[in-house]
Amino acid sequence: MSRRGVLVAGGAGYIGSHTTVELIEAGYEVIVVDNFSNSDASSLEGVAKITGVKPIFVEADCCDKEAMRKVFEEYDFDSVIHFAAFKAVGESVAEPLKYYRNNLLSFVNILELMVEYGRHNVVFSSSATVYGDADVLPVTELTPRKPATSPYGNTKQMSEDILRDMTTATETLNGIALRYFNPIGAHPSAQIGELPRGVPNNLVPYITQTAAGIRECLSIFGGDYPTPDGSCLRDYIDVVDLAKAHVVAINRMVEGRSKSRYEVFNIGTGSPVSVFELVRGFEQANNLKLNYKVAARRAGDVTAVWADTTLANEELGWRAERELCDTLRSAWEWEKNVRRIK
Numbered sequence: 001m002s003r004r005g006v007l008v009a010g011g012a013g014y015i016g017s018h019t020t021v022e023l024i025e026a027g028y029e030v031i032v033v034d035n036f037s038n039s040d041a042s043s044l045e046g047v048a049k050i051t052g053v054k055p056i057f058v059e060a061d062c063c064d065k066e067a068m069r070k071v072f073e074e075y076d077f078d079s080v081i082h083f084a085a086f087k088a089v090g091e092s093v094a095e096p097l098k099y100y101r102n103n104l105l106s107f108v109n110i111l112e113l114m115v116e117y118g119r120h121n122v123v124f125s126s127s128a129t130v131y132g133d134a135d136v137l138p139v140t141e142l143t144p145r146k147p148a149t150s151p152y153g154n155t156k157q158m159s160e161d162i163l164r165d166m167t168t169a170t171e172t173l174n175g176i177a178l179r180y181f182n183p184i185g186a187h188p189s190a191q192i193g194e195l196p197r198g199v200p201n202n203l204v205p206y207i208t209q210t211a212a213g214i215r216e217c218l219s220i221f222g223g224d225y226p227t228p229d230g231s232c233l234r235d236y237i238d239v240v241d242l243a244k245a246h247v248v249a250i251n252r253m254v255e256g257r258s259k260s261r262y263e264v265f266n267i268g269t270g271s272p273v274s275v276f277e278l279v280r281g282f283e284q285a286n287n288l289k290l291n292y293k294v295a296a297r298r299a300g301d302v303t304a305v306w307a308d309t310t311l312a313n314e315e316l317g318w319r320a321e322r323e324l325c326d327t328l329r330s331a332w333e334w335e336k337n338v339r340r341i342k
């Protein structure tokens with residue numbers, strides 16, 4: 001199997017497209033599979049503009065095992081990155097089976113095919129959501145996971161466990177779960193970025209859409225948390241830095257440097273930032289004023305979570321590099337590009 005081939009499931013999405021760029025720039029041959037359930041082909045055009053390379057693309061649903069079998073039959077790759085999952089927490093509470101079916105079945109299919117076709121390395125997109133409302137901050141990879149509070153969060157925990165169990169049960173699979181903190185920003189070229197459908201759930205797309213005049217006013221969910229300024233604390237990780245973490249994770253497995261067959265890494269900056277700080281940072285980075293108000297807390301939000309990134313720093317040789325103001329500038333440049341704002 002080609003050690004330079006990587007199947008990127010969900011490669012047309014927000015994190016998947018940025019990772020595809022970094023993989024191509026690192027010399028990997030990328031095969032993107034996506035069903036455009038929450039993305040469209042423009043992201044792949046953006047990838048081609050940035051890298052000068054059009055990744056191989058197959059339009060397929062990872063839950064469709066026979067369609068995925070064809071991809072395994074046809075293409076030469078030894079590694080897979082699995083991004084193809086639904087991610088709206090509220091929707092998962094309303095429609096749990098939609099989340100269990102899509103997020104778990106797609107992963108089970110991929111793992112079964114990897115075993116059947118003798119493919120070795122897999123990176124799973126996990127999330128800081130597995131830590132829930134942690135008792136001690138920052139969280140390390142040894143911080144106990146808390147019971148999930150949504151079906152979405154549960155699929156992340158269950159998928160981690162499925163991957164761990166499969167690396168134990170087989171002689172051939174190596175797995176790395178990357179626990180992302182809060183991915184934000186866009187590629188500095190403004191050719192790819194986050195493009196949520198409908199009303200954004202996440203903070204930064206809501207901010208950029210408010211700045212663009214698509215939303216009237218940003219609601220800051222809760223000003224009475226037990227934090228220095230009363231708003232929640234998160235660890236906002238630049239999406240290009242996050243994409244690079246996938247490349248070093250793949251390198252580690254391809255080069256046989258994993259310390260065990262299943263590994264977990266926190267991918268964040270290690271610094272807590274409040275919602276007010278983020279809003280002020282956005283205003284300063286882009287020299288504009290944002291219309292916002294303090295609103296009620298949002299159900300399910302934890303007060304604070306940020307990463308201890310020592311393990312990723314030392315083992316992967318990875319650390320977050322982009323300054324928050326540059327990340328927030330890139331988010332606005334992307335929004336302006338998409339909306340044709342000068």
Ligand code: UDP
Pocket residue numbers: 182201202203204206218219220221222232233234275298301
């Ligand atoms: N948030 C907010 N207004 C919004 C969206 C989010 O105040 O319109 C806050 C939310 O309460 C949390 C932080 O921004 O404290 C990050 O939320 P997001 O949904 O982006 O990520 P999460 O941490 O929930 O995964």
